[in-house]
Amino acid sequence: MVRKAANTVYTMWLREMLRFWRSKSRIIGSLATPFFFLVFLGPGFSSSYRLPSGEPLDNSFLAPGLIGMAILFSSLMGGVSIIWDKEFGFLKEILIAPVSRFYVALGKAVGGVTTSIIQGILILIIAWLIGIKYNSLPGVVASIGVMFVLGIGFIGLGIALASKIESHEGFQMVMSFLTMPLVLLSGAFFPITHLPGWLKLLVYANPLTYGVEAIRWCLLGNSTIPIIYSLAGITLFAFFMMLLGGKLFDSMEI
Amino acid sequence: MLYAIETEGITKKFDDITAVNNVSISVKPGELFGLLGPNGAGKTTLINMLSTMIEPTGGSARVWDFDVKKDASHVRQNIGMVFQDTTLDDRLTGRENLDLHGRLYDMDSKHRKKRIEEVLSLVELSDRANTIVKTYSGGMTRRLEIARGLMHHPHVLFLDEPTLGLDPQTRNHIWEYIKILNKEEGVTIVLTTHYMEEADHLCHRIAIIDHGEIVALDTPEALKNMLGGDVITLELENPDNIPRLCEIYKKDGCASIVSRKNNDVFITVRDGERQIPHVLELASDAGIPIRSVSLHKPTLDDVFLHFTGRAIRDKEAGETERVGYILRARRK
Numbered sequence: 001m002v003r004k005a006a007n008t009v010y011t012m013w014l015r016e017m018l019r020f021w022r023s024k025s026r027i028i029g030s031l032a033t034p035f036f037f038l039v040f041l042g043p044g045f046s047s048s049y050r051l052p053s054g055e056p057l058d059n060s061f062l063a064p065g066l067i068g069m070a071i072l073f074s075s076l077m078g079g080v081s082i083i084w085d086k087e088f089g090f091l092k093e094i095l096i097a098p099v100s101r102f103y104v105a106l107g108k109a110v111g112g113v114t115t116s117i118i119q120g121i122l123i124l125i126i127a128w129l130i131g132i133k134y135n136s137l138p139g140v141v142a143s144i145g146v147m148f149v150l151g152i153g154f155i156g157l158g159i160a161l162a163s164k165i166e167s168h169e170g171f172q173m174v175m176s177f178l179t180m181p182l183v184l185l186s187g188a189f190f191p192i193t194h195l196p197g198w199l200k201l202l203v204y205a206n207p208l209t210y211g212v213e214a215i216r217w218c219l220l221g222n223s224t225i226p227i228i229y230s231l232a233g234i235t236l237f238a239f240f241m242m243l244l245g246g247k248l249f250d251s252m253e254i
Numbered sequence: 255m256l257y258a259i260e261t262e263g264i265t266k267k268f269d270d271i272t273a274v275n276n277v278s279i280s281v282k283p284g285e286l287f288g289l290l291g292p293n294g295a296g297k298t299t300l301i302n303m304l305s306t307m308i309e310p311t312g313g314s315a316r317v318w319d320f321d322v323k324k325d326a327s328h329v330r331q332n333i334g335m336v337f338q339d340t341t342l343d344d345r346l347t348g349r350e351n352l353d354l355h356g357r358l359y360d361m362d363s364k365h366r367k368k369r370i371e372e373v374l375s376l377v378e379l380s381d382r383a384n385t386i387v388k389t390y391s392g393g394m395t396r397r398l399e400i401a402r403g404l405m406h407h408p409h410v411l412f413l414d415e416p417t418l419g420l421d422p423q424t425r426n427h428i429w430e431y432i433k434i435l436n437k438e439e440g441v442t443i444v445l446t447t448h449y450m451e452e453a454d455h456l457c458h459r460i461a462i463i464d465h466g467e468i469v470a471l472d473t474p475e476a477l478k479n480m481l482g483g484d485v486i487t488l489e490l491e492n493p494d495n496i497p498r499l500c501e502i503y504k505k506d507g508c509a510s511i512v513s514r515k516n517n518d519v520f521i522t523v524r525d526g527e528r529q530i531p532h533v534l535e536l537a538s539d540a541g542i543p544i545r546s547v548s549l550h551k552p553t554l555d556d557v558f559l560h561f562t563g564r565a566i567r568d569k570e571a572g573e574t575e576r577v578g579y580i581l582r583a584r585r586k
Contacts, residue, residue, distance in 0.1 A: 004360060011357040015343065022345050022386075089341035093402075096307060097358040098330035 008099040012107025013114065016078070020115045027119065030074065034066040034123045038130055052193050063127040064216035065188025067120045067147065072182060072208055074119050075151040076175070078112025079158015079245065083171050086162070105159055105249045109242065112158075113151035120147040124219075135221040143218035146231075149238045150211035156241025163248035182208050192224050207237040255319045258283040258410050258442040259304060265312035266299050266466075273299040275466040276313065281444060281459075283409070286436045288457030289446040290554070296466035297446035298338065301412045304444070305335050318409050331359065334403030334441075338414040340395050342387050348374070348398050349383040352405055359406035373401035377431055393424035400431060404439065411435075413445040417452060425452075432456055450554040460554070462561055469561045478552045481560055482510050484526030485550045486533055488519045491543040499542050506536060517545075526551065 020027070038059055046058030085091040094104055121144065134140050165171050185199075186208035195203060203209050210225065210233030217223035217230065225233075259281040266274040274296040281287045289297045302308045304317055306326040314321065320328040342351050349370060356366035374380045377397035382390070390398065396416065403411055416432065417425040433456065436443050447453050453460050454474045461471040470477060490496060496514050503509050508529060509521035523529040526549045537544050 007357065007360060011354055014357070015346070015354055018350055019343070019345050088344065089337065089339050090343045091341075092307070092337055093341040093343075093355070094358070096305060096330060096335050097355075098327045098360075099358055 005100065005103045008103040009107035009110060012094075012104055013111040016108065016111025016115060020111075020118075027122075030070070030119060031122055031126070034070055035126055037062060037066055038127055042130075051191055057191070059127065059130060060132045060220055061191075061216075062189065063123070063132050064143075064219055065186065065212050066127075067123050067143070067215055068150070068186060068188055068208055068212035069183050070119045070123055071116050071147050071151050071211065072154055073179060074116040075112055075154035076158045076179065078115060078151075079109070079155040079160075080162045080165075080171055080175070081112075082108065082159060082162035082249070083165055083167070087167065101250045102246050105246045106242075108159065109152055109155040109245070112155045113148055116151040116155075117144060117147050120144070134219050139218045139221065143215045146211060146214045146218060146234065149231075149234045150208075150214075153207060153211075153234060153238035153241045156238065156243070156245035159245030160241065160248045163245070163252040182206060185209070186212050187224070188212050207234065210234050210237070255283070257281060257316075258285065259287075259315070259317050259444065261304070261313065261315040263313035264300070264303060264310050264315050266296075266303055266308065267311045273466050274303065274310075277463075277466075277468055278313075279461055279468065279471065281442060283442050284436075284440055286432070286443045286456055286458045287445070288453040288460040289444065289463055290448065290450070290453045290460050290558070291446075291463035292448055295463045297463055298414055299466075300463070301335075301414055301444060301446060305333055305412050306330055307335075331406075332409045334406070334408035334411040336396075336399050336403045336411070336413045336416060338418060340399060342395060342399060342402070344388040345386065347384050347386055348379055348390070351387060351398065352383075352402055355402050355405045361406060369405055369407075373404050376404070376435065377401045393420055393427065396420065396424075396428060397431065400428070400435075404435060404441070408441065410442045410444065413443060415446055415448070417447070417449065429456055450558070454554050462558060464562045470557070474554065477554065477557045481552045481556055482522050483524040484522070484529075484552065486521050486523060486526055486530060487548045487550065488521070488533070488537070488544055489517055489546040490519065491545050493517050495542045498540065499537060502536055502540055503533070508532060508536075 042059035042062050045062065046056040049057040051057050051061065082091065085094070095101065124140065124143070128134065161174055165174065185202050185206045187203060188208075192200070192203050192209065210230040213223045213225040214227060214230035214234060217227045223230065257280045259279070262278050263276045264274060264278070265272065265276055277300060289300060291297050299308070303310045304315055304322060306322050306329050309323060314323070316322070317329045318332040320332065322329050343354070346354070352370045352373065353366060356369065361369065371380070374383050377400055379394060379397055379401065382394065387395065387398065400413070400416070413432070417428050420428065429452070432443065432445070435441055445456070457474065459471065459473050460477060461468045462477075463469070470480075472480075488499075490499065493516070496519060499519055500512050500514060503512050503521055509523050511520075511522040513520045521533065523533075530547060530549065534544065534547065
């Protein structure tokens with residue numbers, strides 16, 4: 001029983017990996033945005049703005065935010081890709097197999113989160129090559145753990161959305177109305193210490209905020225939200241999103 | 255186990271439409287069984303219920319002795335399914351598609367590798383196995399899909415419109431594969447089609463389905479025989495002779511039905527080819543000159559017309575579906 005479940009999860013993971021490997025050019029393309037942000041926006045920011053602490057707002061502040069953004073994009077995409085599987089038929093092949101739907105969703109999530117983490121690590125490396133100093137090696141390893149939990153959360157959300165959205169037209173709309181606010185309201189590009197009340201409310205209601213804060217704490221050793229709250233925030237988010245995603249996927253009509 | 259598939263009054267209602275109404279069929283192990291009907295007749299709904307893709311709203315069905323409602327997982331392990339539209343992952347290679355399938359059906363590595371080679375050679379795709387599916391032609395895609403359906407040694411294989419949208423040459427090829435795997439692998443096959451020739455050429459028995467109900471079920475031969483036999487059409491030089499000739503045939507008793515239209519006399523006989531000489535002899539004995547003679551063997555088209563009162567929308571439906579198929583393929 002356990003072996004069979006593990007087998008299903010592994011098979012779905014393997015498929016995501018095979019597809020990931022085939023779309024190498026897309027991976028490189030997805031690194032372009034964070035790369036340009038780091039190289040062009042970083043120096044622009046650091047020459048114009050100061051952090052409340054008096055230090056310049058520079059690359060090292062942006063890096064955790066960009067990693068968070070990459071995790072958000074690729075995880076949400078990973079979950080939502082079920083829509084493509086539905087449209088191009090492969091989902092039927094999975095659903096007619098003698099396997100549990102829940103483990104199918106879980107395998108899809110583990111596969112998606114792997115690709116997300118790979119992208120996160122690549123940005124980590126790029127930022128390091130550009131000259132960003134990380135706090136400690138254990139901190140870097142811990143940040144990968146944070147990426148994992150955050151990724152699971154957004155994949156769960158993606159699977160939940162995909163189970164409800166009929167076609168990829170609807171998907172386009174959801175993506176633009178969901179991802180931009182999530183990124184801009186996450187403290188990826190500005191410190192969240194002195195925000196006006198209404199903005200603060202939105203920022204603190206955004207799960208990505210806790211992810212970015214946790215990654216920043218791990219990599220740079222400073223954060224506005226105490227690490228323990230950040231970790232609790234993303235863990236709860238991941239747990240409930242996976243539950244919701246699994247449940248909606250299970251009841252999806254094909 | 256007496257039957258590979260047995261349904262009792264299986265029914266599927268969608269809101270206010272009854273897609274399948276009270277269907278009871280039994281398919282023997284090793285049989286090649288056809289569901290023939292126009293689009294929207296309920297064929298796909300029926301096999302989707304048998305393959306546990308959707309739940310029936312009434313009645314029951316057993317596939318390989320497992321109940322489709324209560325024991326769906328066992329049913330799934332024992333069946334293979336080839337859907338109407340492609341369900342391959344077109345970014346992966348043919349081999350990878352087969353491998354993933356084997357894993358989903360819990361085949362061990364050694365067994366999987368061996369079986370992949372077997373099914374690939376069965377559908378003659380061994381040399382293209384390592385190419386991305388996106389580059390396959392329509393016929394190759396369908397062949398790979400059939401190969402995949404066979405990967406896990408299913409006892410029953412469902413084929414939903416296996417040759418839809420394929421050119422005649424490819425269609426003949428697919429037919430050969432279907433026959434071979436039915437014979438050599440001993441797989442029970444249920445296929446749906448709205449192509450008469452396909453049902454006639456392949457199936458041991460055919461169920462004609464219309465508006466969600468089975469209107470006739472028998473071997474292709476028996477179905478055609480139900481129409482009373484072959485029709486010999488005689489064209490006469492002089493129409494004045496027609497009544498006299500009709501009388502002769504009626505008296506002789508060789509024909510079951512004699513009718514006329516314009517210059518032609520139609521006689522329905524058993525075993526048409528053998529009756530032609532006799533029929534002509536009677537005419538020449540009576541000194542009635544015949545201008546031409548032709549023989550029409552009943553086709554499934556005639557059978558369909560007979561049972562449903564209309565011709566199957568073969569050509570027209572085929573065209574629109576093909577366009578849909580191409581559009582779907584292009585969106586990739």
